[in-house]
Amino acid sequence: MRVAYWPGCVSRGFTPELHGSMAKVAPLLDIELVELNRGNCCGAGVIAEHNQELADTLNARTFALAQQTDGVMMMNICSTCQGSQSECQQRLDANSEYRNRINDTLRSDGLRYEKGVVNKNFLWVLVEDIGLDQLKTMVKRPLQDLKVGPFYGCYIVRPRDRLGIGSDAPRDRYLQQLIEALGGTVIDYAGAYKCCGFPIITMNKDASLKQAGTHLGDALDADADCLVTPCPLCHLNLDLQQPLAERVVGRDLGLPVLHLPQLVGLALGLDPKELGMARHVVKPTSVIDWSESVVASV
Amino acid sequence: MPEFTLKIRRFLPESGEAAYWQDYTVDLEGHRSVLEGILTAKADQDGTIGIRCSCRAAICGSCGVRINGRAALACKTHLEEALEGSESEDGEIVVEPMGNMPVIKDLIVDMDAVHWKKIQRVTPWLLPEGDPPEREYVVPHEAMVDVTQSMACIQCGACVSDCLSMEVDPDFIGPAALAKAYRFVGDPRDGQHSERLNDLAEDPAGIYDCTHCFNCIEACPKGVAPMNQIMRLRRAAGDDYEINDRNNGNRHERAFTSLIRDNGLLWEAELLPRSYGGDSFFGKFAPAAGLELVDSLPSITRAVLRRKVTPMGALKPHKIPKEDLAQVQQIYEKIESQDDRFELNLYIVGEEVEGDTEVAVETEGSSA
Numbered sequence: 001m002r003v004a005y006w007p008g009c010v011s012r013g014f015t016p017e018l019h020g021s022m023a024k025v026a027p028l029l030d031i032e033l034v035e036l037n038r039g040n041c042c043g044a045g046v047i048a049e050h051n052q053e054l055a056d057t058l059n060a061r062t063f064a065l066a067q068q069t070d071g072v073m074m075m076n077i078c079s080t081c082q083g084s085q086s087e088c089q090q091r092l093d094a095n096s097e098y099r100n101r102i103n104d105t106l107r108s109d110g111l112r113y114e115k116g117v118v119n120k121n122f123l124w125v126l127v128e129d130i131g132l133d134q135l136k137t138m139v140k141r142p143l144q145d146l147k148v149g150p151f152y153g154c155y156i157v158r159p160r161d162r163l164g165i166g167s168d169a170p171r172d173r174y175l176q177q178l179i180e181a182l183g184g185t186v187i188d189y190a191g192a193y194k195c196c197g198f199p200i201i202t203m204n205k206d207a208s209l210k211q212a213g214t215h216l217g218d219a220l221d222a223d224a225d226c227l228v229t230p231c232p233l234c235h236l237n238l239d240l241q242q243p244l245a246e247r248v249v250g251r252d253l254g255l256p257v258l259h260l261p262q263l264v265g266l267a268l269g270l271d272p273k274e275l276g277m278a279r280h281v282v283k284p285t286s287v288i289d290w291s292e293s294v295v296a297s298v
Numbered sequence: 299m300p301e302f303t304l305k306i307r308r309f310l311p312e313s314g315e316a317a318y319w320q321d322y323t324v325d326l327e328g329h330r331s332v333l334e335g336i337l338t339a340k341a342d343q344d345g346t347i348g349i350r351c352s353c354r355a356a357i358c359g360s361c362g363v364r365i366n367g368r369a370a371l372a373c374k375t376h377l378e379e380a381l382e383g384s385e386s387e388d389g390e391i392v393v394e395p396m397g398n399m400p401v402i403k404d405l406i407v408d409m410d411a412v413h414w415k416k417i418q419r420v421t422p423w424l425l426p427e428g429d430p431p432e433r434e435y436v437v438p439h440e441a442m443v444d445v446t447q448s449m450a451c452i453q454c455g456a457c458v459s460d461c462l463s464m465e466v467d468p469d470f471i472g473p474a475a476l477a478k479a480y481r482f483v484g485d486p487r488d489g490q491h492s493e494r495l496n497d498l499a500e501d502p503a504g505i506y507d508c509t510h511c512f513n514c515i516e517a518c519p520k521g522v523a524p525m526n527q528i529m530r531l532r533r534a535a536g537d538d539y540e541i542n543d544r545n546n547g548n549r550h551e552r553a554f555t556s557l558i559r560d561n562g563l564l565w566e567a568e569l570l571p572r573s574y575g576g577d578s579f580f581g582k583f584a585p586a587a588g589l590e591l592v593d594s595l596p597s598i599t600r601a602v603l604r605r606k607v608t609p610m611g612a613l614k615p616h617k618i619p620k621e622d623l624a625q626v627q628q629i630y631e632k633i634e635s636q637d638d639r640f641e642l643n644l645y646i647v648g649e650e651v652e653g654d655t656e657v658a659v660e661t662e663g664s665s666a
Contacts, residue, residue: 010564047554091642
């Protein structure tokens with residue numbers, strides 16, 4: 001399956017292990033990534049906060065580039081990209097006059113957005129296009145006895161109607177379904193659908209880190225070995241900022257946080273190191289020990 | 299008639315007893331509301347259940363509760379719909395009091411202590427300037443349409459209940475009150491726009507304390523989308539009134555927006571210092587940026603040690619190709635040079651109905 005692949009900014013910036021692990025995992029899943037390296041930042045909601053039309057036009061540009069490829073859809077690996085882009089797409093698709101206005105701006109570059117681009121996060125692709133049954137057959141190292149807490153990121157679960165979440169597509173349960181399909185144990189804890197706090201890290205650092213620290217603590221109390229997230233921005237607050245979050249919530253945490261492709265990669269038999277897990281701020285010792293013990297037992 | 303089991307959280311603070319769960323099974327048709335379920339249980343089984351309600355038609359905003367963990371109006375939620383959203387294995391519909399507010403009894407929360415205090419905080423009345431006109435105020439139609447969404451609020455407190463910022467920072471003015479603030483900031487008759495915006499931008503618990511989690515949009519039963527109103531307040535504060543707030547809100551937005559204009563992609567290493575020190579290359583040398591750097595050293599050191607961030611990566615932005623960057627900059631130029639920001643509000647204009655033309659063609663064909 002060929003997809004127009006939008007890696008986003010942070011996966012090539014402060015979480016290079018995300019982009020890297022996606023590149024390792026894709027061929028194992030028979031996903032061919034046509035990278036949209038001409039695409040621009042989705043604006044992460046911040047550009048829309050400054051000027052909605054600017055954000056919509058910038059994303060229409062990326063959509064138009066995706067539509068020029070022969071990919072069957074556009075795929076992203078970031079909850080925030082998914083949410084910001086879906087928000088812009090909702091406006092673009094809802095109103096032809098508005099779409100024409102935006103396309104007018106793109107015209108001089110020979111670009112045009114046609115209504116209805118299919119833009120899916122890797123998580124949705126795994127469940128809806130590859131299928132969990134198919135995925136189960138590819139698992140080489142079941143995540144047996146690995147207790148994983150799902151952490152979605154706001155942008156991929158709300159608002160439900162915009163993101164196409166419903167009883168026929170329970171996209172807000174996909175992480176749990178995936179963890180189980182890979183053989184792991186799902187940890188049910190309070191923070192799975194809450195905000196990591198990242199968007200206000202520069203505005204109210206204490207409140208921001210209190211959110212991250214609380215969710216990490218709740219997951220630990222529920223006996224999680226690690227969290228998994230499809231959002232690199234959540235990863236920044238949960239992993240990169242974890243030493244600071246410990247200070248705010250007044251407890252030791254040390255909970256590893258995996259990117260989604262890393263968790264999939266582990267189950268598909270890839271080595272933790274080649275999945276970039278050595279690059280996390282919180283050493284994923286529990287996960288690596290687990291994976292070594294599994295390898296040793298095979 | 300089908301049976302529904304309501305699992306209701308019972309709590310009477312002055313009793314000194316801990317909160318507990320109690321199940322009530324009611325025989326009602328699925329299209330009847332959760333409120334009717336609660337009232338039926340109260341009438342037939344247990345008169346001590348505490349619930350506040352009045353209109354039963356999603357107008358008065360009295361019966362806000364949490365159903366299966368999410369804030370909603372009990373009168374606007376069908377039993378069958380609530381059952382579908384149930385995560386309990388036994389198919390129980392879990393009904394709790396709203397969050398972020400103290401419980402008075404069972405499903406009744408103290409709206410005065412939180413919600414109404416916050417509404418009062420934003421001066422929720424018109425502050426006109428100068429003498430009143432001889433007859434009525436004349437207001438452009440578009441201006442009033444613009445504030446209709448924030449005016450649709452029925453003060454039920456559902457957004458306050460589920461606000462994730464307020465959960466960690468109870469001082470946060472919050473979604474309902476800030477949506478109410480936009481109602482006056484967007485009203486041309488009000489003469490205190492600048493004062494209102496200055497107040498809300500400079501308050502550490504104001505517009506920049508919203509974490510953009512969409513929970514209030516999801517919770518609101520009337521489509522007010524409070525978070526969107528907060529973002530409109532930010533646009534007005536930052537761009538119309540150029541308020542350079544002490545919370546780094548506007549600096550962050552400007553730094554972000556100009557980094558994308560200059561590189562096409564985000565340069566995180568530059569975003570943080572500029573958010574504190576100002577939107578230029580020299581921002582990182584400002585004292586505020588220095589202080590922040592020192593404060594964040596535990597994270598930065600570990601990120602460098604773990605080769606998550608390399609010094610080269612931090613010093614050099616990743617950019618999109620030159621021709622593409624030129625396209626991005628052209629987009630910026632065109633849109634930023636417009637006199638007015640253009641905002642499409644789907645609450646007001648609605649979504650186009652699919653396939654109007656096709657239906658017309660079909661009808662023609664079938665009649666032929």
